[in-house]
Amino acid sequence: MPIRIPKARRSEVATFGLAGVAGFAPFYFMLPGAEERLATQTARWAPRWERNISYFAPPAQRIAQRVEPRLERTVKKIDDRLPLEKMAKNMDRRIKYGIDKMSK
Secondary structure, three states, X not given: OOOOOOOOOHHHHHHHHHHXXXXXXXXXXXXXXXXXXXXXXXXXXHHHHHHHHHHHHHHHHXXXXXXXXXXXXXXXXXXXXXXXXXXXXXXXXXXXXHHHHHHO
16 A cells, blocks of 8 residues: 655645755855855845835834743742852862862
8 A cells, every 4th residue: 555645735835945955055056156146135125124114123022022021030049049150169169179189
């Protein structure tokens, strides 16, 4: 009985396509004239991308400003809870002990 392979979903096709583009990009740049083609495409698409980015930038900036204080407090709490200084001193002591032991 032949093995039946299921049809690829859109996400799988997109993943394989992206992998192919990423995998063959270095070969594309080795071709003669690749820099000029890339420069013309950049000149053509850059204004459109800048317009689109300016549409998304202000909301993202507001979200970042809203999240920053909470994130800072959380990081500080975690930093206060972790015994990092004690661990570093113990590690330093163990390294020095190991070096002293090996040098004897």
